[in-house]
Amino acid sequence: TQLLEQSPQFLSIQEGENLTVYCNSSSVFSSLQWYRQEPGEGPVLLVTVVTGGEVKKLKRLTFQFGDARKDSSLHITAAQPGDTGLYLCAGEGRDTGFQKLVFGTGTRLLVSP
Amino acid sequence: DTEVTQTPKHLVMGMTNKKSLKCEQHMGHRAMYWYKQKAKKPPELMFVYSYEKLSINESVPSRFSPECPNSSLLNLHLHALQPEDSALYLCASSQQRLDNEQFFGPGTRLTVL
Numbered sequence: 001t002q003l004l005e006q007s008p009q010f011l012s013i014q015e016g017e018n019l020t021v022y023c024n025s026s027s028v029f030s031s032l033q034w035y036r037q038e039p040g041e042g043p044v045l046l047v048t049v050v051t052g053g054e055v056k057k058l059k060r061l062t063f064q065f066g067d068a069r070k071d072s073s074l075h076i077t078a079a080q081p082g083d084t085g086l087y088l089c090a091g092e093g094r095d096t097g098f099q100k101l102v103f104g105t106g107t108r109l110l111v112s113p
Numbered sequence: 114d115t116e117v118t119q120t121p122k123h124l125v126m127g128m129t130n131k132k133s134l135k136c137e138q139h140m141g142h143r144a145m146y147w148y149k150q151k152a153k154k155p156p157e158l159m160f161v162y163s164y165e166k167l168s169i170n171e172s173v174p175s176r177f178s179p180e181c182p183n184s185s186l187l188n189l190h191l192h193a194l195q196p197e198d199s200a201l202y203l204c205a206s207s208q209q210r211l212d213n214e215q216f217f218g219p220g221t222r223l224t225v226l
Contacts, residue, residue: 033214042117042203042217043156088155092213099144099169101215103155 002027004089004104012110013079021074021107023089030092032072033101034063037086079111117218119204125224128194134221136187136204142216144209145187147179150201150220162187163209194225 007022023032031050035043047056049065049072056063060083062075072089089104117138126132136145144163148156161169162181176198178190187204201222205215 031213035217040201040220040222042119042205042220045214045216048214086153090215099161099163099209099213100158101213106153106155108153 002029002091002102004091004102006087006089006104006107008107009105010108010110012112015080015111015113016078017111019076019079019109021076021087021109023072023074023104025070025091025102027091028069029102030069032065032069032089032091034072034074035088035090037088038084043086043088076109079109081111081113084109084111117204117206117216119202119218119221121221122219123222123224125226126191126194127226128196130194131190131192133191134189134202134204134223136189136218137185138206138216138218139185140206140208140216141184142206142208143184144207145181146205146207146215147177147187147189148203148205148217150203156203160189191223194223196225199223199225 004023004025033048034046036046037043047063052069053067054065060077064073087107090101120135146161147159149159150156158171159173160179165181176193180188201220203220204218207213207215
């Protein structure tokens with residue numbers, strides 16, 4: 001069974017701080033996505049990484065896919081209250097086929113003004 | 114149009130009721146998904162439709178019955194639910210290609226009394 005473990009589970013920081021969220025697995029993934037979900041809403045796709053070692057930037061968010069395609073990280077620079085939400089990584093696994101996403105355990109971020 | 118819509122937004126039903134959740138997308142996506150999400154947990158896959166045919170059923174109880182009337186619509190028929198079925202039900206769609214980017218609707222908050 002392919003699993004994605006995220007750390008930390010919960011992060012509470014002040015506005016302006018930097019943070020990194022990790023998404024780790026012992027399995028190889030063909031691609032990996034990051035989503036942000038606000039309470040009572042559906043997840044919103046932030047980015048997809050496909051190539052090992054790939055780095056993508058979305059304003060203050062930087063996403064990296066591990067060289068071996070087993071892990072990923074999300075770094076937020078100068079966090080703002082609008083960044084508050086549940087961050088989910090999700091991988092398309094070679095074992096599960098392209099129709100199934102394996103979701104990570106989630107990281108809940110709270111950014112206070 | 115890059116949106117997945119879901120109706121209703123909220124639903125309260127008794128254990129003897131029959132109700133349906135609806136999902137619609139106009140992005141030309143050929144795969145559509147139903148997920149169940151409990152509080153503070155990642156989404157759990159229930160069903161996948163590919164080209165309007167059910168391709169994955171994650172051993173979901175028969176009180177949940179999916180239907181895909183056409184490539185843009187997905188329904189989830191509910192009958193004789195239990196209180197533990199209360200959750201956020203999410204619909205998603207994807208182009209069904211290698212990176213499997215899934216786009217989620219806002220969800221239906223279901224409460225079973």
